[in-house]
Amino acid sequence: MDFERKNYPELPQPAGAFHHPVRSGNMLFIAGSTAGGTDAATGDIAAQTEAILDKFEHILKANGATLANVIKVTSFVTDLREGPAAGEVRLKGFPGTSPPAPKFRWPL
Numbered sequence: 001m002d003f004e005r006k007n008y009p010e011l012p013q014p015a016g017a018f019h020h021p022v023r024s025g026n027m028l029f030i031a032g033s034t035a036g037g038t039d040a041a042t043g044d045i046a047a048q049t050e051a052i053l054d055k056f057e058h059i060l061k062a063n064g065a066t067l068a069n070v071i072k073v074t075s076f077v078t079d080l081r082e083g084p085a086a087g088e089v090r091l092k093g094f095p096g097t098s099p100p101a102p103k104f105r106w107p108l
Contacts, residue, residue: 001024002024002025003022003023003024004022004023004024005019005021005022006019006020006021006022006023006059006062006063007019007020008020008058008059008062010058011037011055011058011059012036012037012038012055013037014031018031018032019031020033020055020059021059021063023063028059028060028063028065030056030059030060032076033052033055033056034048034052035047035048035049035051035052038051038054038055039051044085045077045082045085045086046085046086046088046089048086049085049086049089049090050089050093053067053089053090053093056070056093057093067093067094067097068094068097070094070097070099071099071100072099072100072101073090073099073100073101074101074102074103074104075090075101075102075103075104076103076104076105076106077103077104077105077106078105078106078107079105080103080105083103086103087101087103
């Protein structure tokens with residue numbers, strides 16, 4: 001199976017050998033992302049979620065897609081009480097198309 005790893009110099013670079021997305025055929029897999037490297041990195045969960053969705057939008061646009069094409073989002077938060085605030089931002093980012101979005105506390 002052929003696949004293509006991509007990084008975008010205008011986005012904060014992933015650590016180690018990771019890539020922003022990996023594309024295989026018409027499927028695009030976006031790597032785990034944080035607000036790191038953005039002004040929102042030390043902000044509240046809503047600001048961090050907005051920064052992450054901005055990164056996703058950039059990656060998707062560069063690959064001919066939008067948030068409306070996203071099938072699933074898995075979220076990890078350090079405090080599950082922050083989940084509703086992150087969820088509100090996510091719903092704004094995916095108006096009318098909100099994909100399944102399981103949320104987990106990390107570390108477990």
